[in-house]
Structures are given as structure tokens and as C-alpha cells.
Amino acid sequence: MNKSDSERVRTVVEAIGYRWTDNEQEANLLGILACSVRQKSIDKVYSRIHKWNSWKNQRNLITFVSGCILPTDREKFLKQFDLIFEMRELPQFADMLSQYGVLNPASYIHDKLQFVESDKEETDKPGFDHLHLSVREKTGNGLKPLIHRPEEKIKDFWHVKPTYHSTYEAFIPIQNGCDKFCTYCAVPYTRGREVSRPSGEILDELKELVNIGYKSVTLLGQNVNSYGMDKNGTEMTFPALLRKIGEYGKISGKDFWIYFTSPHPRDMTDEVIEVISQYKCLAKQIHLPLQSGDDKVLTKMNRNHSTADYRRIIHLIRKTVPEATIFTDIIVGFAGETDEQFENTRSAMQELRFNMAYIAKYSPRPGAASSRWNDDVPAAVKSARLHSLTRELTRHTLDYNMKLTGKRLKVLVTGKDRKEGYLSALTEGKIVLRFKSDDEILIGKFAEVMIESATEFALGAKFIGKIITEKV
Numbered sequence: 001m002n003k004s005d006s007e008r009v010r011t012v013v014e015a016i017g018y019r020w021t022d023n024e025q026e027a028n029l030l031g032i033l034a035c036s037v038r039q040k041s042i043d044k045v046y047s048r049i050h051k052w053n054s055w056k057n058q059r060n061l062i063t064f065v066s067g068c069i070l071p072t073d074r075e076k077f078l079k080q081f082d083l084i085f086e087m088r089e090l091p092q093f094a095d096m097l098s099q100y101g102v103l104n105p106a107s108y109i110h111d112k113l114q115f116v117e118s119d120k121e122e123t124d125k126p127g128f129d130h131l132h133l134s135v136r137e138k139t140g141n142g143l144k145p146l147i148h149r150p151e152e153k154i155k156d157f158w159h160v161k162p163t164y165h166s167t168y169e170a171f172i173p174i175q176n177g178c179d180k181f182c183t184y185c186a187v188p189y190t191r192g193r194e195v196s197r198p199s200g201e202i203l204d205e206l207k208e209l210v211n212i213g214y215k216s217v218t219l220l221g222q223n224v225n226s227y228g229m230d231k232n233g234t235e236m237t238f239p240a241l242l243r244k245i246g247e248y249g250k251i252s253g254k255d256f257w258i259y260f261t262s263p264h265p266r267d268m269t270d271e272v273i274e275v276i277s278q279y280k281c282l283a284k285q286i287h288l289p290l291q292s293g294d295d296k297v298l299t300k301m302n303r304n305h306s307t308a309d310y311r312r313i314i315h316l317i318r319k320t321v322p323e324a325t326i327f328t329d330i331i332v333g334f335a336g337e338t339d340e341q342f343e344n345t346r347s348a349m350q351e352l353r354f355n356m357a358y359i360a361k362y363s364p365r366p367g368a369a370s371s372r373w374n375d376d377v378p379a380a381v382k383s384a385r386l387h388s389l390t391r392e393l394t395r396h397t398l399d400y401n402m403k404l405t406g407k408r409l410k411v412l413v414t415g416k417d418r419k420e421g422y423l424s425a426l427t428e429g430k431i432v433l434r435f436k437s438d439d440e441i442l443i444g445k446f447a448e449v450m451i452e453s454a455t456e457f458a459l460g461a462k463f464i465g466k467i468i469t470e471k472v
């Protein structure tokens, strides 16, 4: 989500007139898209802004922060950053900058905006059109900022065309915010309530990407599979959206993989799994957060599903889409988690045999309900639990990956590998691999490889050939 947001921020900043630099030391505008999931990420924001502020007496520098920010951090950031805004306020960023008082490209654009309707050349800049339309409206007294309801603002945000970071992999936000209020999570407070993006826009963006050769597209949302539920029957459901995409894949004859993240077990209907099994372009990889394998902990987390519900979903995936890899998220050391409750999580991992698990040690997030509870699991115990789950995970991944040796697989070549003379790639199930080749023309293309070796988290392969499957 953070990466996807940054693609839209870049469009807006470049449309204002700034040019990108990879050198932080020479930038005149520096910003951070914060993530509040863990305290560690927020600590990094503080150390970075401290450094940037120390540069301010040497040059003209404006700093900003956006992304997921908790109210408590927001107050502190207000004193340290020049500008702070919610991601849905991005289209108003030009206004904020121009009114900041320092002469910057936005001050220039601010004047220009008054002539924007007749200045075709200026509005032809990518992203500019959406930018100025949402920033201002013309009134009898000149220009004034638009007043938006939150839902309107997020629509403006979606209308900003991203500056994609890759030529073959992209993210499409389909929904923003969350209504689930898990007790450890701050997202409903930082991102607001669930709002689904109109399906027509999602499909248009997808078709545009696929038409220009994108091979891997991820549908993004805090709760992708509750897509449409906020629209009281006036928008399609998540499985219906997947079906539409699947049909497009079939009819267009284009070759691409569609992923989605993250779904919630509570809204993971049988229909979603059924649809994935029916269409080639819907990638056979499912990321389904488990968080805990203990029912009491799940209740305390307000996850609104039991381990039995979760197990039923996994069994259905294994039956209906047997080739699918399954990823998960787990929190260890949640407030009050006993040895016995952790043991239930460990045995769930043993039973469910995930291909990947993002395991996090619990840390209370200010504002989230659990922050009022005693964070009573000692740090050393959290670390031991994390290592224990990692051991459990790697037992299964090694076993799974070993079984792939000798098989021919279609993979997406993602770049140069760290090992000289090798390229890296991903299987459809998102298992990392590398193969010997220095033919960089393959990057961003599908290829066929033969798996020759396996470790816990990666595969070694031999290049067989490039795959051209699309209709001409």
C-alpha cells in the first residue's frame, strides 16, 4: 500500500514542477509515507526528520509526512515536519506547498492554475489534469480550495495517475480503510472507514496496464474481500470483480497474473476460491492472515473468526485450487498470550503448512484498543516464539520447495540477481528463484525454467526459454 501510495505522490510532486533525485542530500522537498503498523517504522521517521531538520540552515528545504499516522504521532510530527496531510488529501498537496511561503515550484504553479482551463500544454502533463481539477474550482471571486467529504477526497486520490515504479509489476488500490477494528491495529484510525473504489475505474486501470505489457498486478486494500460491501448493493462484490477480471483475461488473450492483498478470513467466501480456480489469470497464490491459532486470542484480537473457520477455508483452497501457495501473517506475544495459547498457534502452523508467514512480535500501537492492556509477554519470550514459528515454517517450505525440483515452471523474471550472471524471478505462487542468464531483455517477461535445487525460501533453476502465449 505504501509503495502504491508513493507512486501517486510522485505524480503529484512532478506535476507541480519538482524533478526526482536519488540523492537525498540535494533535494529541496523531502517526504515520508509513514507506516504505523510497528513502532520501529515510526522510530525511523523520527531519526530521519531529525537529520533533515539539521540541514535546514544550509539550504531551502521543505519536509512533509503522510501515510498511516496515529493521532499521537500526528501531534508530534506537526512540530517537526513542515507539512502533514492524509493520503486522501494528496490532490490538495500543490495548494499546501504553494501556501507554505518559501519560493518553490508549487508557488509558480499556484499562479498558473488560474489560467489552467485555457493552458492546454500545462494540463497535458501526466497527472496534472486530475491534480488541478481536484485542487480548485473556479468561482466568481477567482479560485478557492474545494471542500470535500472524506469519501470525495479518496476518489480524487484514486484519480491521480500513478508514476509506476516498474514496467511489469503494478498495484491497483481497490478499497481504502477498514471497518474491522482488530484490537491491535491502528488502521481504522489512520485510514478511516472502508470505501470501495468504483469497479469501472479499477477495470479501466487494469486493462490499460495489461495492454502496455504489465504482467503482475496486485489489487490492494486493507480488506480486499469486503470490496463493495460499503455500497449497499450498488457495487459488485469482490468475487464478482475477480470474475470480471478473469473474463477479461480470457477474452483479451493477454498473459498476466492478478494477485490481491490482504483479504480477511471473515469475508473469504467459497465463491472467491471457486472463481480463482476458474481463471488462468487469477494467480494461484493466496495471502490469508491467521494472526493466532488460538480461539481465545482471536476473540481478544476481535478477529471475528475461529481457528475452525480458518481451517475450513484452507482445506477448501487445498481442495479447489491444489496448486495454490498460501501465505499468512502471525503475531506472537499478543497481550496476555500464554504458553499454551502460543502452542496452539505453533500446532496450527504445523498443520496448515504455509508457504510463507510474516511473523511479527506484538507491539502496542497507541490508539488501538490493545494499547490499554498490559504488554506482558517478555521480549525474550516473544523472540523465542518467533524463532519457534520460523523453524516450523521452514520445515514445510523446504519440504514443499524440494518437491518442485525437476519440474518445469512458468516464472516472471523480476531483475538481476545479487549473484553475478544470474537473473531472479518469481513463480506464480511467489516463490523466489534464480537462474543463470545475463540476458536482461528477459526482465519483466514470462519464462520457462526447470527447477534444479531448493532451499527453505528460494529455488535454483535452469532457463528453458521465453514464453510467448499472447494472441497477436
Ligand code: SF4
Binding pocket: 178, 179, 180, 181, 182, 185, 186, 187, 188, 222, 223, 264
Ligand atoms: S482487518 Fe484488522 S488488522 Fe486488518 S486493517 Fe482492519 S483492523 Fe487492521
